[in-house]
Amino acid sequence: xxxxxxxxxxxxxxxxxxxxxxxxxxxxxxxxxxxxxxxxxxxxxxxxxxxxxxxxxxxxxxxxxxxxxx
Numbered sequence: 001x002x003x004x005x006x007x008x009x010x011x012x013x014x015x016x017x018x019x020x021x022x023x024x025x026x027x028x029x030x031x032x033x034x035x036x037x038x039x040x041x042x043x044x045x046x047x048x049x050x051x052x053x054x055x056x057x058x059x060x061x062x063x064x065x066x067x068x069x070x
Contacts, residue, residue: 014052033058 047056
């Protein structure tokens, strides 16, 4: 399967993209997100045009950010 076809499949839905990237990174994506979250000290996080917004959602769940969609 070519990388183009694989990316087209992954990009078909956000849920599929997140799951596929986790598989491709051998589960290290969550560790990278946790490491990034350790640097967040403000009470608001802005995630602009950054894929599926998984990092912004993680910030909101940890109570470190305000999540506004729209």
